[in-house]
Amino acid sequence: MPAPENDGATGASDGNRAYGHKPFKRSRSHFADRITADGRDGWPVAAGRYRLVVSRACPWASRAVISRRLLGLEDALSMGIADPIQDDRSWRFTLDPEGRDPVLGIRFLSEAYDARESGYPGGVSVPAIVDVPSGQLVTNDFQQITLDFATEWTALHRPGAPDLYPGAHRDEIDEVMAGVYQDVNNGVYRAGFATGQDDYDAAFEALFRRLDQLSERLMHRRYLVGDTLTEADVRLFTTLVRFDPVYHGHFKCNRFKLAEDPVLWAYAKDLFQTPGFGDTVDFHHIKQHYYRVHSGINPTGIVPLGPDLSGWLTPHHREELGGRPFGDGTPPGPVPAGERVPASGRP
Structure with missing residues (x-):
C-alpha cells in the first residue's frame, strides 16, 4: 500500500x-x-x-x-x-x-x-x-x-484476454476512475485516518455522495463503462469488497453497509463471482491487516469475527442487464495451484 x-x-x-x-x-x-x-x-x-x-x-x-x-x-x-x-x-x-x-x-x-x-x-x-x-x-x-x-x-497476454483499457472508451474510463479514486478508493482512507471532525465529515460525505452516484449509474448497466469489464470495474471492486469487513466499522464509513445498497451489492457480487475477481480475495488477510496493523485506530488489535461472508456467493441477477464480461474474449483458467486463496480467506 x-x-x-x-x-x-x-x-x-x-x-x-x-x-x-x-x-x-x-x-x-x-x-x-x-x-x-x-x-x-x-x-x-x-x-x-x-x-x-x-x-x-x-x-x-x-x-x-x-x-x-x-x-x-x-x-x-x-x-x-x-x-x-x-x-x-x-x-x-x-x-x-x-x-x-x-x-x-x-x-x-x-x-x-x-x-x-x-x-x-x-x-x-x-x-x-x-x-x-x-x-x-x-x-x-x-x-x-x-x-x-x-x-x-x-x-x-493469454489468448482470449479481455481489453481492460479499450482505446474507444479511455476518456470515459479515466473520468470515472478519477472520481472513484478521489472519493471512494482514497476516500475511505481520508475518513478512517482523519484526526479532526471536519476532515472526517468532508471525507464521509464525499464518499457516500459518490457511492450514491455510482449506484444510480449501475442501476441499468452491468459495468461502469461500456458493456464489458474494464480497469474502472477493477478499481472500484477492490474497495467495495473490503467495505463491510473493514471500512464500515474500522474506518467509520457507516452510513450504510454495502449489503444494504441493492445495486452496489449486486454489482459487487457479480464481479466477485466472475473468474479473476473473487478467486483473488483473501478476507482473512484483509481483516488481519487492517485490525492488527492500524494500531492508532484499533489499539486493542482485536479482529472482529464478522461479518457473515456467505452472501458473496448468493445470486446477483446482474446478467439480466446483458453485457459481456470478457467482450470477445474468454474467462481466465483455473487459479495456479500455488496462488489459490486458502479456505480460511474464502466465504
Missing part, C-alpha cells in the same frame, strides 16, 4: 501515527519507472524477468493481482505474496519457507528498495515490481502498473 505524504509509516501501517489534525494525503509513487514494450525507461517487457510483490490485504495491490489474472500473465510475471502483518522493517515474506521470498531470496521488501536506492526515506509499498536478475525495485506506481499490464504487456 502507498504511504501518505504526511506520515512516515511504511506501506499501509499509516494509522499508527498522529497526523496533527492535517488532512490525510496519499503520497505519489517515488519509483515511477515503467515496464514497456519498447523498454524506453530501461525496463522492457520480458517473460520471467520481473516479480510482482503484493499483499492480498491491500486494495492497491489487489488491482494488480486481478489484472494479472484476467490478462493471463501468471506464467510471464511471477508473484510473491507478503504477510498481511507488517513490522517496522516493512512487508515481510514470513508466509514462505524460512521467511524468504523463494525467487528474490529476501526477507523484506525493503531490501529490493534499498538495492534500487540506498537510504530511500519513503515508505515501502505494494504493489511493487522487482527486477529478478538485479534484485532492484523497478516501480511502485500503483496507478500506472495495471494500465501498463493492459497496454504494454499485450504480447504476453
